[in-house]
Amino acid sequence: MGLCVSYFSSSSPSKMTNNRSRADFLSTTETTNSNVGRPNQFLRAASDGSGQILESTNVKLYSFLDLKTATMNFKPDLMLGQGGFGEVYRGWIDAKTLAPSIAGSGMTVAVKRLNSENVHDLEDWQSVVNVLGRLSHPNLVKLLGHCREGKELLLVYEFMPKGSLSDHLFQRTEPFPWDLRIKIMIGAARGLAFLHGLQRTVIYREFNPSKILIDSNYEAKISDLGQAKLGSLQANPQVTVRIMDKYAAPEYLATGHLYVKSDVYGFGLVLLEIMTGLRVYDPKRPEGQESLLNWLRPKLSSKDKVKHIMDKGIKGQYSSKVATEMGRITLSCTEPDPKKRPHMMEVLDVLEHIQRINLVIPSSSKPDIASYSHSSPRHYQY
Numbered sequence: 100m101g102l103c104v105s106y107f108s109s110s111s112p113s114k115m116t117n118n119r120s121r122a123d124f125l126s127t128t129e130t131t132n133s134n135v136g137r138p139n140q141f142l143r144a145a146s147d148g149s150g151q152i153l154e155s156t157n158v159k160l161y162s163f164l165d166l167k168t169a170t171m172n173f174k175p176d177l178m179l180g181q182g183g184f185g186e187v188y189r190g191w192i193d194a195k196t197l198a199p200s201i202a203g204s205g206m207t208v209a210v211k212r213l214n215s216e217n218v219h220d221l222e223d224w225q226s227v228v229n230v231l232g233r234l235s236h237p238n239l240v241k242l243l244g245h246c247r248e249g250k251e252l253l254l255v256y257e258f259m260p261k262g263s264l265s266d267h268l269f270q271r272t273e274p275f276p277w278d279l280r281i282k283i284m285i286g287a288a289r290g291l292a293f294l295h296g297l298q299r300t301v302i303y304r305e306f307n308p309s310k311i312l313i314d315s316n317y318e319a320k321i322s323d324l325g326q327a328k329l330g331s332l333q334a335n336p337q338v339t340v341r342i343m344d345k346y347a348a349p350e351y352l353a354t355g356h357l358y359v360k361s362d363v364y365g366f367g368l369v370l371l372e373i374m375t376g377l378r379v380y381d382p383k384r385p386e387g388q389e390s391l392l393n394w395l396r397p398k399l400s401s402k403d404k405v406k407h408i409m410d411k412g413i414k415g416q417y418s419s420k421v422a423t424e425m426g427r428i429t430l431s432c433t434e435p436d437p438k439k440r441p442h443m444m445e446v447l448d449v450l451e452h453i454q455r456i457n458l459v460i461p462s463s464s465k466p467d468i469a470s471y472s473h474s475s476p477r478h479y480q481y
């Protein structure tokens with residue numbers, strides 16, 4: 100995890116570093132020639148009023164003891180999950196002062212305790228926390244606080260009570276309703292478009308369904324802003340390089356160069372996952388079908404064939420026009436040539452259109468979202 104900061108002209112595609120550490124999945128780049136090569140509408144994301152860059156960061160500095168208190172000493176029962184860089188615990192803080200509070204009172208937060216062995220470039224910890232703590236958008240999980248004490252590194256995030264898109268798509272027996280799938284991807288597209296539309300462009304880099312978290316209203320927020328500049332390969336060449344990143348764009352795997360459009364590729368793969376209900380890569384599938392995109396790409400452009408790749412569990416919840424349009428936008432996002440991929444604002448427009456055209460499906464053939472939404476992933480019930 101980590102952030103790679105580099106400076107370049109924003110003419111797209113934007114060349115980045117050739118570091119391939121998983122560590123620098125979230126990259127910021129400053130535009131020296133701010134709008135060159137961008138469609139005007141691309142700036143809408145940063146200027147539509149929904150997101151902003153705060154004057155100063157509100158990210159609170161916690162002591163390790165504070166966060167021990169907030170999480171009942173990192174009680175195993177409170178563990179929300181474990182990622183490649185550490186564990187995430189449920190915790191509680193005072194909603195006004197953000198001071199740690201006793202379990203069950205105040206505001207719930209997610210406390211990420213990073214495994215410091217994976218963190219190698221700590222000099223910029225404070226500055227990166229400051230930069231990312233200033234980004235505010237309804238579709239980004241808010242970074243509320245951080246702690247750095249000896250080997251302990253922690254980040255405190257807004258709590259997302261419905262877990263991740265990955266939990267809903269792949270961990271549950273009940274199929275995730277189509278309307279929610281599209282709503283969530285629209286929210287995620289807004290979050291990414293905001294990052295890409297900033298004058299100091301942010302490339303997220305490891306977009307995938309476990310990074311899309313869901314709030315109580317099924318609004319999506321992109322998580323992990325703030326896991327920043329912690330462990331670039333430059334700082335520590337021994338860091339394991341994860342060459343076969345399942346969601347990584349081909350140009351990144353081939354050259355190590357990262358572009359704004361590399362995020363669009365990852366987004367396209369998640370679109371394919373919400374269409375099919377299948378993981379983007381599964382070695383257990385029969386030969387030739389392990390990579391979802393390689394297997395299904397020929398069907399995405401065919402009006403007749405695309406219907407057949409849709410998740411059987413959501414049959415009847417979308418029109419065939421929706422399936423066709425989804426096939427088209429997925430194909431376009433996953434174009435091998437990054438220049439041919441759309442900007443996130445364009446993807447957002449298409450998804451909003453798809454959401455509108457699906458209104459023709461009578462609600463009687465759709466599942467009762469209210470009853471679905473009463474359930475949360477098991478580990479989120481407390």
Ligand SMILES: Nc1ncnc2c1ncn2[C@@H]1O[C@H](COP(=O)(O)OP(=O)(O)OP(=O)(O)O)[C@@H](O)[C@H]1O
Pocket residue numbers: 179180181182183184185186187208209211240256257258259260262263309310312322323
């Ligand atoms: N803000 C949050 N609110 C609620 N749950 C969260 C929050 N952040 C993370 N989680 C949960 O904690 C678990 C681990 O998250 P984490 O970000 O560490 O890992 P990941 O995204 O699965 O993988 P990695 O960081 O290795 O790429 C996930 O299952 C996620 O659902």
